[in-house]
Amino acid sequence: MTNNPDSTSAVWVRGLRRTYGQGASAYEAVRGVDLDVPVGSITALLGTNGAGKTSTLEVIEGLAPATAGEIRVLGLDPVADRAALRRRTGVLLQRSGFSGDLTVRETLRMWSATVTSPRSVDEMLALLSLEQRADVRMLALSGGETRRVDLACTLMGSPELVILDEPTTGLDPESRREVWRLVSGLRDGGATVLITTHYLEEAETLSDRLEIMHAGQIVRSGTPTAIAAGHPSKISFVSAAGVPEDLAGVRRVVHERDRTTLETDALQTSLSDLLAWAAHNRVELDGLDARSPSLETVFLSIADGRDPAVSAPQDIETPKEGALR
Structure with missing residues (x-):
């Protein structure tokens, strides 16, 4: 058995491929994925529709073999060593x-x-705020309560590696944030967490590192801040007076119904110029909103095929300490 070549990675994947079917009808859902989940971190695996995220997770969890590639989970083969990994x-x-x-x-x-x-049942009931529902039948629980029971079972053995597939589905906002605190506590306690989620705010808030899949490949890797870098900021407003054509930094103007959105590489400069123009011309900018690039901006550009990473997957290095703002 080959050990994990990189002891700093709880999950180490190289050249993962997974194909369904054979011959002319074969479909390759995962196409050469490389993935590292650092020990003691929270890594979010995101994916556009049909990206191959579930197919990748099934291999990591040992539920299915890879068609090709090398996979090590805590230094072990997830299929051959599944019994040892389960503990x-x-x-x-x-x-x-x-x-x-x-x-x-x-x-x-x-x-x-x-x-x-x-861990004791009483401890898990308290950890997931289920004490008042302890003697209620499962079929009588709400979706959010059922999810908390799922989490209690997942964490009962104090696992080194926790894989959470859509952990907050069905939870209300308060319960979702309670799960966020719990997940952060797992990392603080030394566990490694690999999480999938459809909530981009959740990924952006929790994760030390993001891996974004599209069409069977990892197309973006890095910290949330690093991934957002290079994407435009946005200024949106409603105005009947049109838009000045000489605003510094503006790369694209989008009109949707009565709302105008400016995509800019220099948010502060563009916003200052816009406000100066509006004041000089006595133009009212209703519903003015200005925001820096977000994970949502990146994700939607990948889904829409506007991100260059879609055709040229790349890794974004983590900025040096002090470089994040």
């Missing part, structure tokens, strides 16, 4: 299969019997 990992799937007739407490007790050195 060291916690996996939260998008849907659980727990019996609806069992109570929450009974469900956790049942799960604890499958875990090496489990």
